[in-house]
Amino acid sequence: MIDIKQLQYFVTVAELQHVGRAAEVLNMTQPPLSRQIHLLEEALGASLFVRHPKGVSLTPAGECFYKDAQHLLSSLSQACQNVRDVAQGKAGKLSIGFMMHAAYSIIPKLTKKFMTAYPDVALHLQEVIPSELMKRVQAGEFDAAVMLHPQQIQGVGLIKLCESALCLALPLDHPLTQKSKLSGDDVALEPFIATPHNVAPELRGALQSYAHQYGFEPKVILETQLQQSIINLVAEGLGLALIPEILTKVQFPGVAFRPLQNAPSVEYVMIWRQDSLNPVLSRLVESVESGLEI
Amino acid sequence: MIDIKQLQYFVTVAELQHVGRAAEVLNMTQPPLSRQIHLLEEALGASLFVRHPKGVSLTPAGECFYKDAQHLLSSLSQACQNVRDVAQGKAGKLSIGFMMHAAYSIIPKLTKKFMTAYPDVALHLQEVIPSELMKRVQAGEFDAAVMLHPQQIQGVGLIKLCESALCLALPLDHPLTQKSKLSGDDVALEPFIATPHNVAPELRGALQSYAHQYGFEPKVILETQLQQSIINLVAEGLGLALIPEILTKVQFPGVAFRPLQNAPSVEYVMIWRQDSLNPVLSRLVESVESGLEI
DNA sequence: TATCACGATACAAAAAAGGTATTAAGGATG
DNA sequence: CATCCTTAATACCTTTTTTGTATCGTGATA
Numbered sequence: 001m002i003d004i005k006q007l008q009y010f011v012t013v014a015e016l017q018h019v020g021r022a023a024e025v026l027n028m029t030q031p032p033l034s035r036q037i038h039l040l041e042e043a044l045g046a047s048l049f050v051r052h053p054k055g056v057s058l059t060p061a062g063e064c065f066y067k068d069a070q071h072l073l074s075s076l077s078q079a080c081q082n083v084r085d086v087a088q089g090k091a092g093k094l095s096i097g098f099m100m101h102a103a104y105s106i107i108p109k110l111t112k113k114f115m116t117a118y119p120d121v122a123l124h125l126q127e128v129i130p131s132e133l134m135k136r137v138q139a140g141e142f143d144a145a146v147m148l149h150p151q152q153i154q155g156v157g158l159i160k161l162c163e164s165a166l167c168l169a170l171p172l173d174h175p176l177t178q179k180s181k182l183s184g185d186d187v188a189l190e191p192f193i194a195t196p197h198n199v200a201p202e203l204r205g206a207l208q209s210y211a212h213q214y215g216f217e218p219k220v221i222l223e224t225q226l227q228q229s230i231i232n233l234v235a236e237g238l239g240l241a242l243i244p245e246i247l248t249k250v251q252f253p254g255v256a257f258r259p260l261q262n263a264p265s266v267e268y269v270m271i272w273r274q275d276s277l278n279p280v281l282s283r284l285v286e287s288v289e290s291g292l293e294i
Numbered sequence: 295m296i297d298i299k300q301l302q303y304f305v306t307v308a309e310l311q312h313v314g315r316a317a318e319v320l321n322m323t324q325p326p327l328s329r330q331i332h333l334l335e336e337a338l339g340a341s342l343f344v345r346h347p348k349g350v351s352l353t354p355a356g357e358c359f360y361k362d363a364q365h366l367l368s369s370l371s372q373a374c375q376n377v378r379d380v381a382q383g384k385a386g387k388l389s390i391g392f393m394m395h396a397a398y399s400i401i402p403k404l405t406k407k408f409m410t411a412y413p414d415v416a417l418h419l420q421e422v423i424p425s426e427l428m429k430r431v432q433a434g435e436f437d438a439a440v441m442l443h444p445q446q447i448q449g450v451g452l453i454k455l456c457e458s459a460l461c462l463a464l465p466l467d468h469p470l471t472q473k474s475k476l477s478g479d480d481v482a483l484e485p486f487i488a489t490p491h492n493v494a495p496e497l498r499g500a501l502q503s504y505a506h507q508y509g510f511e512p513k514v515i516l517e518t519q520l521q522q523s524i525i526n527l528v529a530e531g532l533g534l535a536l537i538p539e540i541l542t543k544v545q546f547p548g549v550a551f552r553p554l555q556n557a558p559s560v561e562y563v564m565i566w567r568q569d570s571l572n573p574v575l576s577r578l579v580e581s582v583e584s585g586l587e588i
Numbered sequence: 589t590a591t592c593a594c595g596a597t598a599c600a601a602a603a604a605a606g607g608t609a610t611t612a613a614g615g616a617t618g
Numbered sequence: 619c620a621t622c623c624t625t626a627a628t629a630c631c632t633t634t635t636t637t638g639t640a641t642c643g644t645g646a647t648a
Binding site: 589590591592593594595596597598599600601602603604605606607608609610611612613614615616617618 | 624625628629633636
Binding site: 038051052054055 | 624625626627628629
């Protein structure tokens with residue numbers, strides 16, 4: 001059976017055209033090298049060298065095999081490098097799920113920093129509704145996810161990314177846009193658009209408890225799973241919504257944002273499967289741990 | 295040091311996800327296979343498998359290395375096939391020199407037959423003046439050559455390709471074109487264009503001896519190394535020339551061909567270095583030996 | 589809790605590779 | 619033309635590596 005060692009022996013002999021000198025270079029003596037070359041020729045079923053009294057030279061078959069052997073050897077060392085890179089998380093694949101809120105500042109910042117540090121990692125970014133994120137991380141479908149701080153964190157690692165106060169999103173032509181700061185009392189009778197409780201309990205809960213704080217039950221007239229839709233529906237004049245401030249950097253046509261008195265805030269975190277085998281994940285966590293400045 | 299055997303072991307284990315069954319497939323027992331996998335992991339500096347109680351599965355690094363290892367193994371077997379093909383002359387390079395006379399029927403027939411039989415051989419065809427051919431075959435610059443039958447054939451193999459009678463090439467507007475067959479007496483006083491003796495002694499000698507047969511010394515007014523030029527100069531009306539019939543199948547503008555009484559003939563042969571190491575050469579000789587029908 | 593299936597480990601046996609000494613063969617040299 | 623020199627090949631022994639047998643440790647499963 002052919003052997004990597006034999007390929008290296010062969011290449012060395014081919015380059016020096018001299019078995020004895022090749023043996024020196026290979027830190028061995030001449031006879032075993034001769035023997036290995038013969039074994040290789042036998043295994044290939046072709047003679048690779050012409051033996052001259054002053055050395056050896058390649059036959060046409062040897063020339064052909066020399067090229068192939070060089071490629072094989074360099075491919076092998078490349079493969080070794082690849083596997084090391086992947087094992088150390090310098091290369092590989094990483095899938096990250098995130099909720100829409102993260103799309104405008106957290107995910108861009110995070111991916112830019114990470115991709116700069118690890119250009120050989122292929123990132124797969126996917127936006128899904130918040131309630132999916134934890135499930136799919138635990139199921140191993142995502143290596144990590146950017147989401148609101150969850151209640152249950154079993155089996156996952158977690159790191160806080162940022163906190164964002166909620167503010168009021170209202171249609172541009174709404175009378176309340178006249179005021180620069182609003183309180184619960186201002187909006188007690190207003191219709192609200194919100195995410196269903198099972199999609200993003202933290203967000204829906206924040207609306208609920210903020211309203212209770214001001215002694216009213218929020219009139220939620222529309223529920224929608226997609227966060228993007230909430231803002232679009234506000235723009236259509238169908239109601240108000242509580243939106244984290246990190247979204248207000250973006251211009252949404254037809255929507256105004258106003259700060260809230262005693263505004264509740266939500267916390268954004270990155271989670272990941274604790275028992276993940278993907279070495280890239282550790283690099284991502286390190287990258288996030290070393291600071292993100294959102 | 296990493297070893298082909300280890301790659302095969304690794305690929306088998308990766309595919310079966312089971313060390314014991316892989317060992318069966320590989321016709322060995324489980325412990326040495328386990329050990330080789332460990333050695334491979336150690337050599338690579340990365341763990342390739344996760345050990346489960348019901349078998350093993352690839353780590354991300356293992357997945358990466360699995361792809362690379364498959365490529366390496368198939369590249370290796372391709373390389374082995376290549377070297378065998380080259381050794382048997384089924385693939386490789388073959389350089390053939392030829393004189394212009396062969397360009398119009400011998401070389402096309404020969405190359406078509408050979409290339410059809412051996413599509414993986416790269417043919418290098420080069421036309422040079424006749425006197426160069428033998429030298430360059432002996433020097434190893436050409437594997438073979440198509441030329442006129444030489445005097446000296448030391449160190450070369452030779453096979454006859456065809457014989458061609460010489461005929462007269464004369465300008466279209468020459469008075470002798472009226473006659474359909476010519477003899478030496480008709481051309482005794484005509485000016486001739488011929489190749490110098492040192493370029494193609496056989497051709498020049500044929501003109502000489504044919505003239506002597508009819509009792510005259512040919513009046514060679516122009517000599518030119520390139521055979522193509524001879525025909526061009528005839529077309530210009532500068533003189534007559536003796537041309538082998540195998541060239542008369544081609545239309546040369548301004549030139550008429552007429553058969554000669556008692557025409558001398560020349561023999562075309564293929565020669566090759568007897569001690570050539572190129573296995574393709576043997577296939578060429580076989581191909582020519584089995585008949586060419588020119 | 590006992591059993592089962594699997595991979596890991598220990599150690600002896602076998603095979604392979606390497607080293608030393610020598611031979612054989614082809615040029616170069618006197 | 620004999621001799622020497624260089625180089626690869628061969629013979630034989632030693633060392634290293636690989637394999638096989640027997641056994642162990644460990645999670646899952648019933």
